[in-house]
Amino acid sequence: MNRRTFLKRSLGSLLTLFGLSGGTYFYAREIEPSLLKITEESITSPQIPNAFNQFKIVQFSDTHLGFHYSLEQLETLVTKINNLEPDLILFTGDLVDEPNNYHWDDSLIRILQQLEAPEGKFWIYGNHDHGGYGTDILYETFEAADFTLLQNNASRIHREDASFLLAGLDDAMLGNPDVSQSLRDQTASDFTILLAHEPDLADMVKDYPVDIQLSGHSHGGQVRLPFIGDLYTPAYAEKYVQGKYSVSDRLTLYVNSGIGTTRLPYRFFCKPELHVFTLHPN
Numbered sequence: 001m002n003r004r005t006f007l008k009r010s011l012g013s014l015l016t017l018f019g020l021s022g023g024t025y026f027y028a029r030e031i032e033p034s035l036l037k038i039t040e041e042s043i044t045s046p047q048i049p050n051a052f053n054q055f056k057i058v059q060f061s062d063t064h065l066g067f068h069y070s071l072e073q074l075e076t077l078v079t080k081i082n083n084l085e086p087d088l089i090l091f092t093g094d095l096v097d098e099p100n101n102y103h104w105d106d107s108l109i110r111i112l113q114q115l116e117a118p119e120g121k122f123w124i125y126g127n128h129d130h131g132g133y134g135t136d137i138l139y140e141t142f143e144a145a146d147f148t149l150l151q152n153n154a155s156r157i158h159r160e161d162a163s164f165l166l167a168g169l170d171d172a173m174l175g176n177p178d179v180s181q182s183l184r185d186q187t188a189s190d191f192t193i194l195l196a197h198e199p200d201l202a203d204m205v206k207d208y209p210v211d212i213q214l215s216g217h218s219h220g221g222q223v224r225l226p227f228i229g230d231l232y233t234p235a236y237a238e239k240y241v242q243g244k245y246s247v248s249d250r251l252t253l254y255v256n257s258g259i260g261t262t263r264l265p266y267r268f269f270c271k272p273e274l275h276v277f278t279l280h281p282n
């Protein structure tokens with residue numbers, strides 16, 4: 001652990017011990033977690049076929065249902081996502097905070113079913129999905145809600161005679177991510193988007209022919225202080241925490257700050273976030 005990490009963790013522990021003070025505490029606990037930031041990004045590449053000009057992708061991540069995030073809140077989010085009229089919807093892991101303590105019922109499936117995207121809905125496992133014996137029930141829930149799992153494999157997204165490759169990795173902490181396996185159907189000219197729950201996998205992904213990596217997991221740190229930044233991020237989100245990174249000449253990484261919270265029910269200078277990506281051929 002380097003000095004900066006040590007200082008941030010010490011400060012984070014102090015804040016946790018004494019709680020955020022007065023109005024700040026109220027804001028971080030009651031106000032900011034219910035806000036929503038919609039981050040719009042243009043992705044431009046000569047690899048993107050012309051047929052995908054203006055193609056719109058919405059990514060949401062880390063809802064952590066059951067930990068200060070309810071089905072009613074998810075239903076509101078679903079309406080907001082549908083109002084963006086995405087062509088494709090992506091979920092990058094951690095649907096439920098603790099699958100073994102969650103009160104599962106069909107209303108969750110019904111809400112996820114309401115998400116609408118003509119080119120499909122795709123998801124990958126996060127550590128909280130595999131954790132708490134959640135692997136099977138998360139699979140059944142997403143299947144019933146018309147989401148396709150990407151777990152070291154890919155789907156080809158078609159428009160007219162053109163296509164691009166959408167690949168997804170298994171979770172890095174409690175699964176077995178395999179990038180080459182996920183790209184086995186790739187052709188040399190494919191524009192390729194890869195979903196990986198943990199952003200720090202980008203340092204491995206950059207050695208493969210991937211254009212865009214979309215991740216979550218970090219929650220952007222959840223609590224960020226002016227001049228200091230995030231106080232704490234989980235393993236595999238220590239290097240890449242929030243926003244856009246040019247990892248190599250080819251690979252760009254986008255890290256989503258997530259929707260819900262985990263460990264502590266606070267957000268500060270780190271609003272829940274939706275990403276809207278619009279594709280543009282050069």
Ligand SMILES: [Fe+2]
Pocket residue numbers: 062064093094126128217218219258262
């Ligand atoms: Fe998460």
